[in-house]
Amino acid sequence: MITAAAFEAILREKLPFAQALALEIVAVDAERTVLRMPYRSDFLRPGGTIGGPLLMALADIALYGAVMAALGPVEQAVTTSLTINFLRRPPPADVTAEARLIKLGRRLAVGTVELFSAQEAEMVAHVSGTYSIPPRPE
Amino acid sequence: MITAAAFEAILREKLPFAQALALEIVAVDAERTVLRMPYRSDFLRPGGTIGGPLLMALADIALYGAVMAALGPVEQAVTTSLTINFLRRPPPADVTAEARLIKLGRRLAVGTVELFSAQEAEMVAHVSGTYSIPPRPE
Amino acid sequence: MITAAAFEAILREKLPFAQALALEIVAVDAERTVLRMPYRSDFLRPGGTIGGPLLMALADIALYGAVMAALGPVEQAVTTSLTINFLRRPPPADVTAEARLIKLGRRLAVGTVELFSAQEAEMVAHVSGTYSIPPRPE
Amino acid sequence: MITAAAFEAILREKLPFAQALALEIVAVDAERTVLRMPYRSDFLRPGGTIGGPLLMALADIALYGAVMAALGPVEQAVTTSLTINFLRRPPPADVTAEARLIKLGRRLAVGTVELFSAQEAEMVAHVSGTYSIPPRPE
Numbered sequence: 001m002i003t004a005a006a007f008e009a010i011l012r013e014k015l016p017f018a019q020a021l022a023l024e025i026v027a028v029d030a031e032r033t034v035l036r037m038p039y040r041s042d043f044l045r046p047g048g049t050i051g052g053p054l055l056m057a058l059a060d061i062a063l064y065g066a067v068m069a070a071l072g073p074v075e076q077a078v079t080t081s082l083t084i085n086f087l088r089r090p091p092p093a094d095v096t097a098e099a100r101l102i103k104l105g106r107r108l109a110v111g112t113v114e115l116f117s118a119q120e121a122e123m124v125a126h127v128s129g130t131y132s133i134p135p136r137p138e
Numbered sequence: 139m140i141t142a143a144a145f146e147a148i149l150r151e152k153l154p155f156a157q158a159l160a161l162e163i164v165a166v167d168a169e170r171t172v173l174r175m176p177y178r179s180d181f182l183r184p185g186g187t188i189g190g191p192l193l194m195a196l197a198d199i200a201l202y203g204a205v206m207a208a209l210g211p212v213e214q215a216v217t218t219s220l221t222i223n224f225l226r227r228p229p230p231a232d233v234t235a236e237a238r239l240i241k242l243g244r245r246l247a248v249g250t251v252e253l254f255s256a257q258e259a260e261m262v263a264h265v266s267g268t269y270s271i272p273p274r275p276e
Numbered sequence: 277m278i279t280a281a282a283f284e285a286i287l288r289e290k291l292p293f294a295q296a297l298a299l300e301i302v303a304v305d306a307e308r309t310v311l312r313m314p315y316r317s318d319f320l321r322p323g324g325t326i327g328g329p330l331l332m333a334l335a336d337i338a339l340y341g342a343v344m345a346a347l348g349p350v351e352q353a354v355t356t357s358l359t360i361n362f363l364r365r366p367p368p369a370d371v372t373a374e375a376r377l378i379k380l381g382r383r384l385a386v387g388t389v390e391l392f393s394a395q396e397a398e399m400v401a402h403v404s405g406t407y408s409i410p411p412r413p414e
Numbered sequence: 415m416i417t418a419a420a421f422e423a424i425l426r427e428k429l430p431f432a433q434a435l436a437l438e439i440v441a442v443d444a445e446r447t448v449l450r451m452p453y454r455s456d457f458l459r460p461g462g463t464i465g466g467p468l469l470m471a472l473a474d475i476a477l478y479g480a481v482m483a484a485l486g487p488v489e490q491a492v493t494t495s496l497t498i499n500f501l502r503r504p505p506p507a508d509v510t511a512e513a514r515l516i517k518l519g520r521r522l523a524v525g526t527v528e529l530f531s532a533q534e535a536e537m538v539a540h541v542s543g544t545y546s547i548p549p550r551p552e
Contacts, residue, residue: 079224080224
């Protein structure tokens with residue numbers, strides 16, 4: 001419903017805080033949306049790991065992509081809730097987010113996001129979130 | 139346990155992504171930690187409201203302050219989980235976060251954060267979160 | 277919008293699993309809905325504390341009451357999400373839930389619930405939850 | 415680490431509220447723990463669907479099983495947080511819960527639970543939860 005190029009244009013032109021993270025789009029398709037957040041030293045927090053707010057931003061934007069992969073460019077879709085469990089401290093390295101929808105209703109989409117470090121096989125954080133979908137023409 | 143000046147120094151020197159938000163410390167005391175995020179146009183998302191990742195970052199950092207207000211400068215404390223409910227779309231204006239602890243255990247702190255826009259009386263988002271506390275000398 | 281007697285009738289006649297808990301309605305008003313769950317020994321789990329599922333049930337039903345306190349007898353309102361943080365292990369004693377709405381939209385209500393043991397001053401669990409509100413005549 | 419028979423004995427002898435649900439153990443192994451909750455008419459709520467508290471109880475107990483499948487009979491493990499997203503209203507039919515751990519730390523286990531109705535292919539609810547693990551001998 002949306003191409004990687006179209007999603008990339010939305011991030012670049014309409015989400016300046018996403019643009020500032022220089023996210024790379026790995027996949028945007030019916031199955032899953034995958035984004036990569038290239039490592040930068042200003043993502044670190046005490047302890048030398050990547051800060052939670054960066055992981056939450058990455059996950060939220062990946063889910064935004066998953067909603068548009070299912071519905072087309074519904075830019076006005078907004079997060080209504082998000083829960084994150086931090087599992088392992090991500091080392092100084094790229095982080096990848098894989099978002100999938102588990103429900104696509106008329107008004108609400110629900111999805112999960114799994115976050116992985118480029119350095120480790122095991123998941124570093126797990127997210128579930130809901131998006132409110134704006135009314136659309138029939 | 140920690141002064142506003144000491145918390146401000148941690149944000150400035152050790153949390154570059156917090157520093158980039160230019161957060162202002164309104165209060166750091168035993169009752170609550172209050173931070174203000176001054177509005178910037180690059181916080182906006184489609185629809186002209188402030189993006190969810192900014193609100194999540196502000197809430198997480200306010201809770202970090204509340205943990206240090208209770209325990210002193212435990213910089214290595216890390217978020218283990220966070221749930222946010224977005225209640226109203228925050229207009230282009232400053233946002234304030236008020237964090238309070240509801241449990242302070244030996245290994246885990248739990249708190250809530252209420253987010254308010256400078257433009258509205260009603261809460262714009264509600265957060266509950268948990269922090270893992272590093273082992274400390276007796 | 278709904279009296280304690282009317283809410284009690286809904287619990288008794290239409291929510292058999294709530295009825296089985298013998299919940300007592302302490303208050304149902306615009307400010308808050310308060311329910312008490314009288315202690316029974318079959319609520320216990322290993323360690324001699326009250327099981328999590330009992331606390332979740334109590335909180336969910338208290339929030340259901342808060343929605344009806346705001347809107348009248350919208351029995352078809354359904355929970356769409358719920359997050360609970362368990363703070364302290366509740367000893368064998370009555371548990372009280374205090375539910376408050378923090379948002380009342382046309383389609384969605386959001387609230388928090390604080391759970392207390394009759395034996396202790398400190399909160400034993402904190403809940404945030406969302407209810408989907410059925411369409412109503414204007 | 416624990417057999418289905420051993421887990422069944424814990425539910426029967428030490429969790430009376432689980433015993434009251436007559437849960438059936440479908441699988442308890444390293445990969446996943448699967449429980450089935452046989453339908454009963456007293457599980458229904460207004461609208462003719464299965465009440466949220468029953469789904470939350472089923473999910474929490476499935477995750478308890480997953481923790482013991484990984485660690486052995488650590489009966490004193492307790493839930494510290496749980497988030498549920500209700501996706502579709504479960505019709506009057508059996509519900510199955512599939513629990514998997516996504517982190518197994520020394521002190522904390524984190525898992526997800528997917529709930530399915532016997533009547534439908536699509537997930538009816540999704541849960542993420544954390545369990546605190548009691549100290550064990552080395």
